[in-house]
Amino acid sequence: MAARPMLEIRNLAAGYGRIDVLREVSLSVPDGAIVGLLGPNGAGKSTLIRSISGLTHVRSGEILFEGMPIQGCAPEDIVDMGIIQVPQGRMLFPDLSIADNLQLGAYRKDARGSFQKSLKQVEEYFPILHERRTQRAGVLSGGEQQMLAIGRALVAKPRLLILDEPSLGLAPLIIESIFNVLRDVNANGLTILVAEQNAMKVLQTAETVYVLENGRIAHAGPSRQLAEDETIQRSYLGI
Amino acid sequence: MTTSIVLQLIVAGLSSGSIYALVGLGLMLAFKGTGIVNFAHGELVALGAYAALFFSVVLKLPYWQVFILTLIFCGVVGVLLERTLIRPLMRAPSFTIVVATLAIGLMIKNVLRLSWQESVSTFATPFDELSLRVGEISINPHYVWIISCSFAIMGLLALFFRKNLTGKAMQAVSQNTTAARLMGIRVSRIFSLTFAVSSAIAALAGILMAPVVGVEAEMGSVILKGFVAAILGGFNSLPGCVVGGLTLGLLETFGGAYFGGTFKAVTAFVLLMFVLLVRPHGIFGRAEARRV
Amino acid sequence: MTITRRETLGGALAAGFTLAAGTASAEEIGLTKDQILIGGYGPITGPAAYIGLGARDGTELAIKEINDAGGIHGRKLKLVFEDDGFSPSKALASVKKLVEQDKVFMMLGLSGSNPTVGTVDYSKEAKIPSYAVLASAPQYTHPFNRYLFRGGATESLRYGELNAEYLMEFLQAKRIAMLSGTDENAKNEGDNTERMLEKWYGVKLLMRAEFKVGDKDFTPQLLQAKAANPDVIITLAQVPEVSILLRQARELGIKQAIMGSPAAVDNGVIAGAGLNAEGYTGGWLSGQFLDSVHPDMVKFREAWAKLHPDAPKGRPNLFDVLGYSEMYVVAEAMKRAGPDLTREKLVDALETIENYKISEIATPRTFTKWHHIGNFRMQYMVVLGQHFVPVRFDPHRESEILKEYKK
Structure with missing residues (x-):
């Protein structure tokens, strides 16, 4: 029997107002894995990720982090547990400098002490962040902004890193370098859940992939298996 | 106009300008920390002045104790206002707030x-008995005290925002509340802290103003001048706000002395219109260059 | 018989009986065997609240004293008070309500000029005795109306006459500069003072500069005044402006005497300007000043404090004194009208009031059959040792207003 998964979601129903965007979603992220979450626009990927971070109201079901139910917790408390999200659209602090954005990434108590060390690591991954550290985040290009958003999450010393559409609107070269970083930090033991429309990248990177469609998990399995299934490719992944 | 009168006017102008800057700083702080333009800020200035009056006249405390107690008292009032009246409305449209x-x-x-x-x-105040004389003009030492306090507060705030993690968290909350929460920042604590500090700065303006213009219920109208200072600072730049406040104070005083009271009355608005036309992002502001 | 007034046939019959029995009082509105109902209006909310609160509480104090002493011919006084928020339309609504719903016997105007003027037409039509305690607007007493009386405040032209006489004959000023607010009261007082200086003494102002209510800096105006080198600077403004102005004048090296308007003869000026207020002078609308140690004022203060043990700072104020002393003037007239009180008899009795005052806290009031301006005096005060003390100055010139009436 496998070890207890780091994140486990059971029969989750969640949404906005009275409308449930997610129904009966179950998903599991094993310790040390990269898990991909695929699906077309509007399938509910962002809602699922926001639910994990406590930003969306969970109507029923369970979200277990290392066996502990976290649904209903405040986003701040979930961050304190080590679940760090890189939100869609980056959500940087545009009027603060790159250095300040990174420092705020390490705001949570567990991350503050090791900030200098983790900062050095992040600046090795993304040297541009070091070069432009005094500039406002608002003036960065899209790719640089995504690097900053990921760097900001990495200095938070995440135990589980969740990314929502990290490749959205970026040039292939930049996407490549970002996924290289993700693979590298995963190799160093970080568990990752990444939601993407860009199926190719995820299928290359993740071990397990879930396909979300109309708020339900339509398929789940090892990425190799999904990559070979032509029906799935045609219907959901647009490959 | 003799040199001593010019000196008198400079000190008076800088002193009223410092008050404008201080009121502007408080407004800007509340805005930076919560995204709310607090129209009660002027009344918090008056509240500070009345609290000081109470501590001083009724409890007969010495000035320095009055000073500290008033700042604390108004800070607490700020937190209570935020908790009981502002917070329940945070999700409401900004017009409602x-x-x-x-x-x-x-x-x-x-x-x-x-x-x-x-x-x-x-x-x-301890300054009542002091007097600085230049020729036959007496310069109110209180003016000097006001100017020093305002600069000290500006310096402290600048340090707070640039160097302090909580100060940065405050700015983060106003720039993107959701993102701030995703950093683990307790937004509600930041809001309370913002209101506490902003109200204490308002109270400081009240304490400083009181001996010069007197304590009265209408003294909150100084918020208008504070607005002008804050807008000159683009509602973002601390030095911009201070330079704006001082410019306004000096323009009013000298303009009034040379061109009469009517000029003085419209100075603030003429300056405001001018800056909005020529430098819409404030004196030290920069045009928004965000790319997303 | 306890029935006084009903909208029924029985009521009308009862009224008929009482009339037949010759006790006319029972049919008079607002009057019972043991009570006289008095309506009052004034601002108790908004910026002018200190006026209405003072006037109301002063009136209530007098009423309490009168009632404790047995009332007037066995009747106790009762005040029904309405807030007018210092607005003419609300003052009119208040008066209508007091007359039509509460059915008061008479009306006390405990408000400023503008609201009080708003009630004039209605009060004349209702023929209800109305006594304005504080309003100075001429519309209240010109043209003459049998039912309208002015008590505590005097007329705005009279301020000008008194100021001119005081400036010339007591202060012996030759060169006068004027700084005045742009609000209605200050402007009127300034205009009238300027006019009377010229008419009575042929003296022209050296200069006149204006400022706005709420201004915090008077450097420009003061520098202009200083340049004119006057003997006296007269400043017409409210307390907050005057206290700043006095301090700034001394800072700018202005050593001349500064005179103020009755609106700014107030301890607030001393509180605000401190030692810079020394020598500041101006007219006061009542007798002794509020913090005087004159036995009458001490007695008033003690009685007031007993009724309001937790009084806010700044009270009792001038309006407490005026509310109190004018209520006594009205009560004196009620007494003179006799047990068979009617509105008509009250008016007649008020017209017999001559040089009446309850004590030294007030100045005397006189009404006649041809004028209803009760007060032509102000007691001039000067700040000495951080207190307003009365100066010995008795105006002797006959008022142009009375000359006008006599024609």
Whole structure:
């Protein structure tokens, strides 16, 4: 029997107002894995990720982090547990400098002490962040902004890193370098859940992939298996 | 006009300008930390002045204790206002919040008016007996104290925002509340802290103003001048706000002295219009260059 | 018989009986065997609240004293008070309500000029005795109306006459500069003072500069005044402006005497300007000043404090004194009208009031059959040792207003 998964979601129903965007979603992220979450626009990927971070109201079901139910917790408390999200659209602090954005990434108590060390690591991954550290985040290009958003999450010393559409609107070269970083930090033991429309990248990177469609998990399995299934490719992944 | 009168005017202009800057800083701080333009800020200035009056005249405390107690008292009032009246409205449209802060201001003003019916009052300060003389002109040492306090506050705030993690968290909350929460920042604590500090700065303006213009329920109208200072600072730049406040103070005083009272009355608005036309992002502001 | 007034046939019959029995009082509105109902209006909310609160509480104090002493011919006084928020339309609504719903016997105007003027037409039509305690607007007493009386405040032209006489004959000023607010009261007082200086003494102002209510800096105006080198600077403004102005004048090296308007003869000026207020002078609308140690004022203060042990700072104020002393003037007239009180008899009795005052806290009031301006005096005060003390100055010139009436 496998070890207890780091994140486990059971029969989750969640949404906005009275409308449930997610129904009966179950998903599991094993310790040390990269898990991909695929699906077309509007399938509910962002809602699922926001639910994990406590930003969306969970109507029923369970979200277990290392066996502990976290649904209903405040986003701040979930961050304190080590679940760090890189939100869609980056959500940087545009009027603060790159250095300040990174420092705020390490705001949570567990991350503050090791900030200098983790900062050095992040600046090795993304040297541009070091070069432009005094500039406002608002003036960065899209790719640089995504690097900053990921760097900001990495200095938070995440135990589980969740990314929502990290490749959205970026040039292939930049996407490549970002996924290289993700693979590298995963190799160093970080568990990752990444939601993407860009199926190719995820299928290359993740071990397990879930396909979300109309708020339900339509398929789940090892990425190799999904990559070979032509029906799935045609219907959901647009490959 | 003799040199001594010019000197007198400079000190008076800088002193009223410092008050404008201080009021502007408080407004800007609340805005930076919560995204709310607090229209009750002027009444918090008046509240500070009345609290100081109470501590000084009724409890007969010495000036320095009055000073500290007033700042603490108004800081606490700020937190209570935020917790009880502002926070429940945080999800409301910003117009609702503006109206709510206006209403809070009116409530404070009327409570002050009814509980202290002297038309104008003042309290003793250690500067009352000092006098700085230049020729036959006496420069009010209180002016010097006001100017020093304002610069000190500006310096402290600049340090706070640039160097302190909480100061940065405050800015983060106003720039993107959701993102701030995703950093683990307790937004509600930041809001309370913002209101506490902003109200304490308002109270400081009140304490400093009181001996010069007297304590009265209408003193909150200084918020208009504070607005001009804050807008000159693009509602973002601390030095911009201070330079804006001082410019306004000096322009008013000298303009008034050379061109008469009517000029003085419109100075603030002419300056405001001018800056909005020529430098819409404030004196030190930069045009928005965000790319997303 | 306890029935006084009903909208029924029985009521009308009862009224008929009482009339037949010759006790006319029972049919008079607002009057019972043991009570006289008095309506009052004034601002108790908004910026002018200190006026209405003072006037109301002063009136209530007098009423309490009168009632404790047995009332007037066995009747106790009762005040029904309405807030007018210092607005003419609300004052009119208040008066209508007091007359039509509460059915008061008479009306006390405990408000400023503008609101009080708003009630004039209605009060004349209702023929209800109305006594304005504080309003100075001429519309209240010109043209003459049998039912309208002015008590505590005097007329705005009279301020000008008194100021001119005081400036010339007591202060012996030759060169006068004027700084005045742009609000209605200050402007009127300034205009009238300027006019009377010229008419009575042929003296022209050296200069006149204006400022707005709420201004915090008077450097420009003061520098202009200083340049004119006057003997006296007269400043017409409210307390907050005057206290700043006095301090700034001394800072700018202005050593001349500064005179103020009755609106700014107030301890707030001393509180606000401190030692810079020394020598500041101006007219006061009542007798002794509020913090005087004159036994009458001490007695008033003690009685007031007993009724309001937790009084806010700044009270009792001038309006407490005026509310109190004018209520006594009205009560004196009620007494003179006799047990068979009617509105008509009250008016007749008020017209017999001559040089009446309850004590030294007030100045005397006189009404006649041809004028209803009760007060032509102000007691001039000067700040000495951080207190307003009365100066010995008795105006002797006959008022132009009375000359006008006599024609």
